[in-house]
Amino acid sequence: MKEIINGIQQIGIGVADAKEVFNWYRKYLGFDILVFQDEATAGLMTKYTNNTAYSRLAMLALNMVGGGGLEIWQYKDRIPEASKTPILLGDLGINVMKLRSNAIEETYKELKALQLSFLTELHTTEVGRSHFFFEDPWGNLVEVVADNYCFCSSKSASGGVLGVVVGVSDMDASIDFYKHLLGFDHVVYNKKGVFQDFCDLPSGKASFQRVLLKRSTTAVGGFGELFGPAEIELIQTEERKPDKIYKDRLWGDLGYIHLCFDVHGMQALREHAKSLNFPFTVDSADSFDMGAAAGHFSYVEDPDGTLIEFVETHKVPVLKKLGIYIDLKKRNPQKPLSKWLVKAMQVHRVRSDR
Template sequence: MSKKLCGIQQIGVGVKDAKEAWKWYRTQFGMDINVFEDTAVAELMLPHTDGKTRERYAALAMNLEGGGGFEIWQHNGITPKAPDFELQLGDLGIFITKMKCRDVQKAYETHKERGLNIIGELSEDPAGTKHYFVKDPYDNIFQVIEDDSCFKKQKSLTGGVFGCVIGVTDIDASLKVYSDILQYDEVIYDEKGTFSDLAALPGGELKCRRILLKHSETRTGSFSSIYGPTEIELVQIEGRTPKKIFENRIWGELGFIHLCFDIIGMDDLREECKSKGFPFTVDSADSFDMGVAAGHFSYIEDPDGTLIEFVETHKLPIIEKLGWYMNLKDRDPNKGIPKWMISTLAFSRIKD
């Protein structure tokens, strides 16, 4: 069968203290579903870890409002480094993670009352969509953006991951990955200039080209109903030479480390990426095992080196405490998991 993109599974977030960061993400973004936790050695990421295996802790956290999750990632064998320069809009890599939100006004007011580091004011993008930017305690920037799609209403201020803002050197070249391979085929806007809604961001006063991409077709697959619709915004800055966000650093250090898609048909995807000039840099070849979860993962780089991960899930815990796991390897790829079954992830909620 040909490859199928089911949705954004997660954004990787490299932090120094995963437990501390996860509590903040639960409190402010409702990322309280513990899909899995795992401590192991990353043996297959050598192309992106200076050729050395790295000890790490990883946890996948989600929000039942819907959207992608966070893979909260902590190096255990080294002290992870931050960039040695201030990140600015247009720097190459994942600069901002987008979080979906049904009531942006309420979230904005509440985050402001809580004393969070709000960047600028509540504003609108060129399509008229309300949003605001907020920085976590670890210097990561999030865009809380209005979107009505919802898997299951929760008490949290926001839903999960809705996409990201990625700095590129050449938008047209980058579309070979984001529009072609990743199938973000719908252009919501493609504009050049200075933008009031970006002005408060570091480097946001400069002229840039920005293009917002969505997928025209509803994505399907086992967990597509909880991932929901997503978007990618590419930014090409003018007036300065952008820096690589992970320059002189390795995968898993501080910041947004990768964008991960849940997919079906890894073999076909491998051939497609290779034929289009973006061969896998990492390929688990068969089934990796993360304790309670298993699957097949791979990575490619966009033209500027931003890491895109693909995961074909084979096994996932539904209610781990009861030993209830789902084997997805032989499941009909066009058939989604029933909503009631996905909702049982609530049994894995962390309550502070």
């Protein structure tokens, strides 16, 4: 069977205190479903951690409104490093995390009340949607975009991860990568110039080429309906040579470390990636075990080295204490899970600080 890419499962964020970051995103942005919290050694990632297997704490948090989750990742035996120079818009890698909101004015009001160090005004996107940018307390740029998709009603005005803004050095090569490997084949816009909504961002007054990609068809197998539609915005600065965001740093250091897609058919995906000259750089080969969750993961690099993770989930806990799990290996991969079953993950809701 051909590979199936169901949507963005999560974005990885390297942090110094995973519980502190989880509590903030839980409290203010609705990421209150803690799928797992696991401590282990990241033995398969040594290609990106200076050939050293470091111990880490990982927490996967979801927002039931719909969208990808947050994999909050913390070294346990090493102090994570920040970028040695300020990260400028258009630098190579994940610049911005996009979150969806079906009540954007309410989300904006709630975040403004927090008196964050950086918060733009509400702007209109190139396709007429309201949006704004802010910086979380750890310096990560976040964009909130008006989006009506809703998997499950929630007290949170904002939803899960809608996508990312990725800095690239060769727009045509990057479009080909995201189109042919990941299926983002619909170009919503492709524009050049100075953009008003970028102007308050670091180096945002420069001229950019800006391309928004979506998928013309969205797979809905397994958890696809929870993850919902996604978008990837590619930006290329036209006025300077961009730096690599993770130059001279390790995967897991502070910032956005990867973008992860939920997939089925890892073997077929491995062959597809190889045929496009983007072979897997990391491959768990059989199955990983994240305490209560299990599956198969791999990584590829986009043309600029930005890390893209694929996860084929085999088992997800519903009621761990009773030994009740969702076994995805024994079901039709092209059929979405029953909505009531996915909603049952709300038993993992965290209502107070960890």
